[in-house]
Amino acid sequence: MKTVKIKFDSxxxxxxxxxxxxxFKTNFDLMTERRVIDGKSILGILSLDLSRVLDLQIEEETDEIMDAIAPYVASKEASEKRA
Structure with missing residues (x-):
């Protein structure tokens, strides 16, 4: 399981x-201090404060997944510290 910081600009x-x-078949969970949202749920994501950096927990990390989500990763250094 890997956790990375995610930021949406729109x-x-x-x-x-x-x-x-x-x-992807694996689970993606977006987390705030109080909530866990399914990363595959647009309604769930839109219920979050998109101006904030969010934690994304990936159940089974692969290079393909990391390449695909790279445009949304807020800080590689921050995500590596949490792994």
């Missing part, structure tokens, strides 16, 4: 993110 970016992660 609603369209969040929508594109959902389309990307929906292609």
């Amino acid at each position: 609603i369209e970016a969040a929508s594109d993110f959902v389309k990307i992660v929906a292609q």
Whole structure:
């Protein structure tokens, strides 16, 4: 399991993110201090404060997944510290 920091700069970016992660069979959970949202749920993501950096927990990390979500990763250094 890997955790990375994710940041969306628009609603369209969040929508594109959902389309990307929906292609993979593994689980993606977006987390705030109080909530855990399915990363494949656009309605769940839109219920979050998109101006904040979110934690994305990936159940089974692969290079393919990391390449696909790279445009949304907020800080590689921050995510490596949490892994």
